[in-house]
Structure formats: structure tokens, C-alpha cells
Amino acid sequence: MPYTQKIQAISMSVEHWRRLEKCKTHDEVVEEGCSGDECALCLLYRTGNTCDTCGKCPVALKTGKGDCAGSPYGNAEEYFTDSDPQDGTITFDAEQWRWLAKAERVFLYKLLLEASEEK
Numbered sequence: 001m002p003y004t005q006k007i008q009a010i011s012m013s014v015e016h017w018r019r020l021e022k023c024k025t026h027d028e029v030v031e032e033g034c035s036g037d038e039c040a041l042c043l044l045y046r047t048g049n050t051c052d053t054c055g056k057c058p059v060a061l062k063t064g065k066g067d068c069a070g071s072p073y074g075n076a077e078e079y080f081t082d083s084d085p086q087d088g089t090i091t092f093d094a095e096q097w098r099w100l101a102k103a104e105r106v107f108l109y110k111l112l113l114e115a116s117e118e119k
Helices: 001-023 026-032 042-047 059-062 072-084 094-118
Strands: none
Touching: 001 042, 001 094, 026 042, 042 059, 059 094, 072 094
16 A cells, blocks of 8 residues: 555544544534544455455554454444434433544544654
């Protein structure tokens, strides 16, 4: 994978989570999207139909796991699912969501800094 594509995908993911961090309702998160279908890294590195086929995604290389396991994404995704107004078990809280999304953004930003130093 060319270095510039990797840097661009990580940068796009950081910006995506910056936008997610600003969401104040569950519906806003749905509109922005928080799955592999909207993730620049997933779209670049995923080699199969599921996110557990991450190939050389920087997140997978950092955590040693696929599907963003071991990154803050898991907590954000679980909260998002649990706070679904249709069948969730908790009420969506914008402040809680902001902290979870920020954790993922910061994690990705650190990956961007590490990747930038590789060249």
C-alpha cells in the first residue's frame, strides 16, 4: 500500500471521528455512520466482506486484532448499539458519546503521527 494512501486514509478516519464527536443524537450518528462502510481505513484495507479481514490496516497492526478490536472503537460501537432508540437498553447521552468518539479520534490521530514518522 502506498504511503500516501495510508496517510490519507488515516487522516480521513480522524476527520470522520471528529465529525462523529460532534453528534448530539443517535440519529446524527446514524447519518454520519460509524461502521466499516464509512471508514476510509476499512474501505482501503478490508479484504473480504467482513471487517475481520483487515489485512494490513494500521489499526489491526497496532492492536494485533481485526474488526478494530483492541481500539476504542469497540466501546463506541457498543454504546451506539445499546442506545438505539428502537431496541437499545440505554438512553443516548451526547456527552458520553462525545467522550467515546473522542477516544477513537485520539487513537487514530496517534496512528497518524506514527505513520507520518515511518517515511
